[in-house]
Amino acid sequence: xxxxxxxxxxxxxxxxxxxxxxxxxxxxxxxxxxxxxxxxxxxxxxxxxxxxxxxxxxxxxxxxxxxxxxxxxxxxxxxxxxxxxxxxxxxxxxxxxxxxxxxxxxxxxxxxxxxxxxxxxxxxxxxxxxxxxxxxxxxxxxxxxxxxxxxxxxxxxxxxxxxxxxxxxxxxxxxxxxxxxxxxxxxxxxxxxxxxxxxxxxxxxxxxxxxxxxxxxxxxxxxxxxxxxxxxxxxxxxxxxxxxxxxxxxxxxxxxxxxxxxxxxxxxxxxxxxxxxxxxxxxxxxxxxxxxxxxxxxxxxxxxxxxxxxxxxxxxxxxxxxxxxxxxxxxxxxxxxxxxxxxxxxxxxxxxxxxxxxxxxxxxxxxxxxxxxxxxxxxxxxxxxxxxxxxxxxxxxxxxxxxxxxxxxxxxxxxxxxxxxxxxxxxxxxxxxxxxxxxxxxxxxxxxxxxxxxxxxxxxxxxxxxxxxxxxxxxxxxxxxxxxxxxxxxxxxxxxxxxxxxxxxxxxxxxxxxxxxxxxxxxxxxxxxxxxxx
Numbered sequence: 001x002x003x004x005x006x007x008x009x010x011x012x013x014x015x016x017x018x019x020x021x022x023x024x025x026x027x028x029x030x031x032x033x034x035x036x037x038x039x040x041x042x043x044x045x046x047x048x049x050x051x052x053x054x055x056x057x058x059x060x061x062x063x064x065x066x067x068x069x070x071x072x073x074x075x076x077x078x079x080x081x082x083x084x085x086x087x088x089x090x091x092x093x094x095x096x097x098x099x100x101x102x103x104x105x106x107x108x109x110x111x112x113x114x115x116x117x118x119x120x121x122x123x124x125x126x127x128x129x130x131x132x133x134x135x136x137x138x139x140x141x142x143x144x145x146x147x148x149x150x151x152x153x154x155x156x157x158x159x160x161x162x163x164x165x166x167x168x169x170x171x172x173x174x175x176x177x178x179x180x181x182x183x184x185x186x187x188x189x190x191x192x193x194x195x196x197x198x199x200x201x202x203x204x205x206x207x208x209x210x211x212x213x214x215x216x217x218x219x220x221x222x223x224x225x226x227x228x229x230x231x232x233x234x235x236x237x238x239x240x241x242x243x244x245x246x247x248x249x250x251x252x253x254x255x256x257x258x259x260x261x262x263x264x265x266x267x268x269x270x271x272x273x274x275x276x277x278x279x280x281x282x283x284x285x286x287x288x289x290x291x292x293x294x295x296x297x298x299x300x301x302x303x304x305x306x307x308x309x310x311x312x313x314x315x316x317x318x319x320x321x322x323x324x325x326x327x328x329x330x331x332x333x334x335x336x337x338x339x340x341x342x343x344x345x346x347x348x349x350x351x352x353x354x355x356x357x358x359x360x361x362x363x364x365x366x367x368x369x370x371x372x373x374x375x376x377x378x379x380x381x382x383x384x385x386x387x388x389x390x391x392x393x394x395x396x397x398x399x400x401x402x403x404x405x406x407x408x409x410x411x412x413x414x415x416x417x418x419x420x421x422x423x424x425x426x427x428x429x430x431x432x433x434x435x436x437x438x439x440x441x442x443x444x445x446x447x448x449x450x451x452x453x454x455x456x457x458x459x460x461x462x463x464x465x466x467x468x469x470x471x472x473x474x475x476x477x478x479x480x481x482x483x484x485x486x487x488x489x490x491x492x493x494x495x496x497x498x499x500x501x502x503x504x505x506x507x508x509x510x511x512x513x514x515x516x517x518x519x520x521x522x523x524x525x526x527x528x529x530x531x532x533x534x
Contacts, residue, residue, distance in 0.1 A: 029102065034118035039065040039106040046070060046101040047117060051094035054125030060089045061104065063115030070101035083107045135207075136216045137181045139167055144207060153210050157185055165251040166270060171218060178221050178272055183251070184213040187231035194246050195227035195267070195500055199471035201242050220498040222274040222530075224505055225469060226256040226267040256504050257337050269504060276497075276530045278508040280346040281339065287349040288314035290357075292341050297390055301382045302372070307331060307362035308387075310394060311341045313348055313355045318395030324356040324518045325398035327388075327426065329373060329411035331362035334510075337503040343511050352511075353519045357396045361387070373410035374438050375417040375448055384422045399427070400459070404517055406430035408506050413438055416462075416481070417448055423458035430463045430513040432506045433470060436477035449481045452488065462492040463513035465506075467499040474501065495529075 029035060029047040037045050051057065061067045067081040069092060077100075080090040084107065094100065104115045135141040143156050160167070160183060167181040184191045184204060191213040196202035204213040213231075228246040248255060249268040258266035290313040298305035309331050316323070326344070334340045340358060347353045363369040372379040391397060405415040405426035412434025419429040439447040462485055466478035475496070482494040493516045499505035512529035515521050 029117070029119045031119050031122045034116060036114065036116050037104060039063070039104040039111075039113045039115055041106055041111050044104050044106075046074070046103045048099050048101055049119065049122070050099050051097065051122065052124060053094060053096045054128075055094040056091070056121070056123040056125075056128055057094065057119070058089070058091050058121040058123070059102075059117070059119045061115055061117050062088055063104070064107055064110045064113045065104040065115045066107065067117070068103050068105055070103055072098045072100065074101060136179055136218075137167060137169060137214070139169065140181065140207060140212070140214060140216075143210075143212065147208060147210055153185075153212055156212070160251050164253055165249055168272065174218075176221050176274075177218055178223070179216055180219050180223070180270065180272075181214050181216040182227070182229070182249070184229050184231055184249075185251075186211045187213055189232050192230040192233050192242050193227060194230060194242055195225060195502065197223065197225065197469045197498075197500070199469050199500065201230075201239060219272070220274075220468070221272050222276065223469075223498040224271045224275040224502075224508075225500050226269050226502050226504040228267050259336065267504075276508065277528050279524070279528050280343045280350075280511045281507055283339075283342050284346060284349070287345060289345050290314055290316070290341055292335075295394075297387065299382050299386055301378055301386060304364045304368060306364045309335055309358075309360040309362070310391075310396060311344060311358035311360065312396070313344060313357060316355055316357055316395075319397070320355075322354050323398055324354050324402040324404070325396060326356055326358040326514065327403065327405045328358060328360045329363075329407035329414055330369075331360040333408075333503055334360050338507040338510060340510070343507070347511055347514065347519070350522075350524065351520065352515050352522060352525050354402075356514070356518070357398075359387070359391050359396060369410065373407070373414040374435070375413070375451075377421075379414070380418055380421045383418055384425060388425055400424055401427045402518055404428040404430050404514060406432075406510065406513065408432035408434075408503075409501065410435050410438075412464075413448060416452075419460045419462075420448070420451060420455060420458060423460055427459060428461050428463075428517040430510070430517060432465050432509050432513070433467060433474055433501050434464065434478065434481070435474070436481050437473045446477055446480060449477070449484050452481070452484055457488050457490060460490060461517055462490055462494075463516045464492060464494040465509045465513065466494075466496050467501060467505060468496055469498065469500040 027045060027047055029049050061081050064083055066079060066083040067090060069077045069080050071077050080092060106113050135144060165183050167183060169179045171177045171179050182193055191204040193202040193215060197217040197219050202215050204215045206213050229249050230242045230245045233242050233245055247264045248266050252268040254269040256267045256269040290311050293310045295308050295310060296305055297308050328334050340360060344356055344358060348355060403426050405418050407415045412431030413436060415429050415431050416434060419426050436449055437445045439445050464478060464482055466475050482492055485492045497505055515525050
């Protein structure tokens with residue numbers, strides 16, 4: 001037994017020495033070179049490559065083999081490719097200077113396998129710098145050229161101050177698209193964008209070491225959005241921290257939600273030249289105006305109370321035939337950012353709608369909004385048993401076929417739920433970017449869509465709007481509900497605008513939805529409601 005052990009040790013020493021010799025004297029592999037070989041159980045060829053500290057090595061091996069990296073003494077450093085897995089490309093960085101070895105090793109049960117080994121690149125540390133920034137914007141590319149020649153950014157910012165931001169440029173060969181570049185000057189650490197066309201809190205890049213921060217997007221020439229910029233956002237895992245520094249773009253003179261005049265609370269507005277007009281937003285002189293009254297309503301069902309805004313158009317007559325009613329959520333927004341009374345005044349004056357009253361419902365609190373507007377049987381009871389009978393006593397009522405239940409985001413979800421639960425009250429559903437991703441705890445997204453699948457059709461008509469910049473959470477679930485409703489036989493107008501989750505768009509979509517559901521469409525409204533119908 002001792003003699004056998006001695007022979008084995010001698011054999012092992014011989015093999016180790018052979019591997020060391022191969023590592024030191026094996027064939028040399030050059031960058032760009034490919035070689036072929038055979039992985040042998042008794043020891044394969046070791047392909048040598050001489051490296052400097054920090055060199056980045058990239059290559060590929062093909063065949064039923066593994067690939068091991070050896071040091072200059074032939075000792076294993078790491079397994080670059082495990083032949084049992086799918087990856088065939090390898091990358092490593094040289095820890096120090098010297099000659100390294102690459103050895104193909106056979107897999108269990110596959111001896112003597114043929115292989116091909118290719119060394120694609122050896123990139124020295126000094127060359128491992130970031131690739132030059134790819135600048136889609138011709139204006140930024142020209143600025144980068146000037147900076148490389150020793151220029152500065154003063155003329156660039158002078159032009160931006162005169163022309164305004166963001167920078168809008170044509171895209172060659174794409175007449176229906178534009179390149180929009182959002183800009184910020186002089187941040188120290190980072191800049192984020194709230195309301196980007198990507199649907200994310202986008203991170204701006206810095207142009208070299210200059211004071212120019214930028215983010216470019218290709219968007220339809222009819223895009224409309226509001227946004228804020230956030231310079232030097234504190235580092236945090238909480239994505240809401242972006243709100244600590246958000247403010248409007250100081251070089252964009254077009255603002256939105258700017259009633260306070262505070263740059264930290266208001267937003268900047270981008271409306272490209274082909275964006276559909278919003279002709280009913282501004283108050284007009286010389287037309288008959290309705291009245292707006294605020295009241296309080298306590299709910300025994302919900303155990304809370306809230307404000308209600310009651311709009312009555314000029315000449316409203318309780319109980320008269322040919323009149324309509326709008327029931328709308330989120331009064332904090334739909335009496336301010338979206339001037340609902342003004343919209344109704346103008347639509348009625350243009351003859352696009354019958355006399356239409358409105359009940360605009362406030363949320364008792366932000367928390368109650370999250371609890372009540374997603375499908376909630378108790379809230380549905382409040383609407384059917386308390387609010388609508390109370391509104392009737394205030395002289396505000398219409399037939400279900402002439403009543404629209406409407407909202408945005410959670411409000412759009414609530415409108416669709418109430419249409420399902422109480423079609424005897426609400427015969428028309430107007431949803432703006434509805435949150436149809438919502439689901440009960442532990443369930444898959446799309447709870448309400450599944451409820452529509454299960455329920456027999458109701459006497460309902462739908463107007464569904466979503467923004468192309470909202471991302472799949474909103475856009476895909478909007479499309480899914482649209483398809484389900486049509487398959488069930490509902491009348492559905494579904495539209496998509498190049499916009500985000502944004503009251504700037506919703507103030508145009510609300511009147512378009514009302515015209516579609518209870519209005520009298522005409523040529524003027526067709527131009528203003530130009531959309532991508534689905």
